[in-house]
Amino acid sequence: MKISNCTIDNFTVFDNEKIAFCAGVNVIIGANGTGKSHLLKLLYALTQGMTGGNGTENKNHKDTSVRHLLNGLFKPENGDLSLLLRKRTDNAVASVTLESKTRHYGVIIHEGKASQMYDPSIIAQMPNAKGVFIPPNEVLAIYPGFAASYEKRELAFDQTYYDICKALSAAPLKTKNTLLSRLIPGLEDILEGSVVQKGERFYVKSKKGERAFEAHLLAEGHRKLAALVHLINNGSIDKDTILFWDEPEANLNPRLIRHVALFLRELASLGIQVFVTTHDYLLIGELSLAAEYQTVPQVPIRFLALSRQDDRPVHVQTGDTLADLQDNPILDEFAEHYQREQDASLQFVREEGGR
Amino acid sequence: MREGNLGFDFGGSWAVLKYDVDGGFYKTKIDKNVKPTKGVDFLCISQTQPLLMMEAKDFSLGVPHREKFNNVPMAVAIKARDTLAGIIGGSHCASAASDLAFFTSSRRKLDAPPRVVFFFSDLGTHLRREPRRAKQARDVLLKQLKRHLSWLTRDVAVVGLDDYQSFVADLTIRNV
Numbered sequence: 001m002k003i004s005n006c007t008i009d010n011f012t013v014f015d016n017e018k019i020a021f022c023a024g025v026n027v028i029i030g031a032n033g034t035g036k037s038h039l040l041k042l043l044y045a046l047t048q049g050m051t052g053g054n055g056t057e058n059k060n061h062k063d064t065s066v067r068h069l070l071n072g073l074f075k076p077e078n079g080d081l082s083l084l085l086r087k088r089t090d091n092a093v094a095s096v097t098l099e100s101k102t103r104h105y106g107v108i109i110h111e112g113k114a115s116q117m118y119d120p121s122i123i124a125q126m127p128n129a130k131g132v133f134i135p136p137n138e139v140l141a142i143y144p145g146f147a148a149s150y151e152k153r154e155l156a157f158d159q160t161y162y163d164i165c166k167a168l169s170a171a172p173l174k175t176k177n178t179l180l181s182r183l184i185p186g187l188e189d190i191l192e193g194s195v196v197q198k199g200e201r202f203y204v205k206s207k208k209g210e211r212a213f214e215a216h217l218l219a220e221g222h223r224k225l226a227a228l229v230h231l232i233n234n235g236s237i238d239k240d241t242i243l244f245w246d247e248p249e250a251n252l253n254p255r256l257i258r259h260v261a262l263f264l265r266e267l268a269s270l271g272i273q274v275f276v277t278t279h280d281y282l283l284i285g286e287l288s289l290a291a292e293y294q295t296v297p298q299v300p301i302r303f304l305a306l307s308r309q310d311d312r313p314v315h316v317q318t319g320d321t322l323a324d325l326q327d328n329p330i331l332d333e334f335a336e337h338y339q340r341e342q343d344a345s346l347q348f349v350r351e352e353g354g355r
Numbered sequence: 356m357r358e359g360n361l362g363f364d365f366g367g368s369w370a371v372l373k374y375d376v377d378g379g380f381y382k383t384k385i386d387k388n389v390k391p392t393k394g395v396d397f398l399c400i401s402q403t404q405p406l407l408m409m410e411a412k413d414f415s416l417g418v419p420h421r422e423k424f425n426n427v428p429m430a431v432a433i434k435a436r437d438t439l440a441g442i443i444g445g446s447h448c449a450s451a452a453s454d455l456a457f458f459t460s461s462r463r464k465l466d467a468p469p470r471v472v473f474f475f476s477d478l479g480t481h482l483r484r485e486p487r488r489a490k491q492a493r494d495v496l497l498k499q500l501k502r503h504l505s506w507l508t509r510d511v512a513v514v515g516l517d518d519y520q521s522f523v524a525d526l527t528i529r530n531v
Binding site for chain 2: 285292319321322323324325326328331334335336338339341342
């Protein structure tokens with residue numbers, strides 16, 4: 001299953017937006033506060049709701065599940081979902097609808113409650129798609145005991161951290177997906193070892209096997225990649241996955257960005273739909289190069305720019321390459337940076353000349 | 356052909372019009388009557404290549420204060436846009452037979468997207484910008500220019516003295 005469209009009405013910073021996605025890599029950019037992570041979490045929440053049941057469940061039960069999911073992801077105060085509405089007038093409603101090629105699924109939030117819009121007979125036919133959400137901060141360091149703590153205590157983490165830890169908890173598959181397994185050596189080359197799980201802890205075992213480094217001792221960026229390796233090894237990321245990755249660049253050295261860009265495209269080439277949010281000049285540049293020059297693996301790539309002026313609702317602009325986006329705050333800020341350099345340098349030259 | 360302190364020799368495979376030359380169609384017919392109008396420095400036709408629209412800036416003596424880094428890409432894009440109009444007008448209304456023929460050929464070439472090349476002689480030395488930073492700055496210029504020209508073409512390049520020959524075959528640029 002691939003998400004082809006999403007319609008958002010009156011939800012957080014979105015007023016009324018219909019957004020079209022591609023089946024490959026969807027790259028979401030925008031300044032802070034423009035709703036990138038909200039969009040990613042919404043897509044994830046609805047993907048989970050869309051595919052989370054077998055269609056025979058009681059609707060009330062499923063409504064409760066989706067309410068818990070939205071609460072866990074967006075953490076509104078006191079669990080009041082009406083706080084997620086953009087306009088909170090009497091009887092105000094927020095709705096979000098996902099479309100795949102042949103199916104629709106939506107959630108309505110009204111009077112603080114969430115209910116689903118779906119046809120159970122359609123849900124029953126859903127292919128076994130699932131969402132995997134990788135949050136901005138790496139999780140291997142907090143993994144030991146995190147899921148159990150999250151279940152018992154109020155923690156300042158949203159549910160994406162819990163879900164990814166649950167996904168990591170599965171042991172490696174005996175029979176691995178041969179196509180996806182081909183992506184692992186590239187990541188292991190960067191890590192200079194293979195990823196091993198022993199009980200509640202993860203290690204990177206050097207190639208010759210003489211040393212095993214505990215996850216805590218690895219660089220944060222490497223921990224992120226190690227988690228990906230394990231998620232592929234244990235089947236959490238497989239051909240039916242929709243991958244949501246919030247700011248992959250966080251804690252990654254720029255040297256690794258091109259590997260991440262290639263990895264995302266390789267995932268897409270194996271049929272995995274990818275959604276990433278980013279602030280990274282290099283990452284968007286690498287992906288745009290691939291889109292522009294159709295480099296191998298050739299996969300659909302779409303760029304989405306979220307922008308917002310003052311308190312107005314967010315506007316979403318889409319393009320096939322970076323050049324198609326008029327709103328590109330990353331590029332604008334780099335240009336401003338070089339302008340500041342030019343201004344400073346000219347000022348310096350003038351002052352030198354005046355002496 | 357000369358632009359600032361630089362001489363441009365395009366070689367035998369190109370037919371070239373110095374579009375903004377004094378006394379030419381652009382200066383006498385467009386610039387005089389429709390203000391403001393802009394134009395690129397060179398229009399170039401070859402048998403095998405798309406129409407080449409080339410803008411050249413000689414920054415070797417420093418970027419003039421009015422040439423803000425941030426404004427350069429938009430200025431080049433506006434020149435490319437206005438030159439397109441000039442090509443159409445020239446193909447109908449140029450009085451010199453050679454200009455009429457050149458603009459007609461240029462217009463025919465526009466069945467395919469044109470190539471827009473922005474050449475600048477230097478964007479670093481006078482700013483004490485080390486070479487890697489100059490390259491990064493150039494990349495930012497290129498991405499901005501591509502954004503401003505995405506409605507017209509994806510065939511856009513920002514080139515300097517070190518690599519212009521990779522983008523415009525047979526061209527030689529020298530200080531004059």
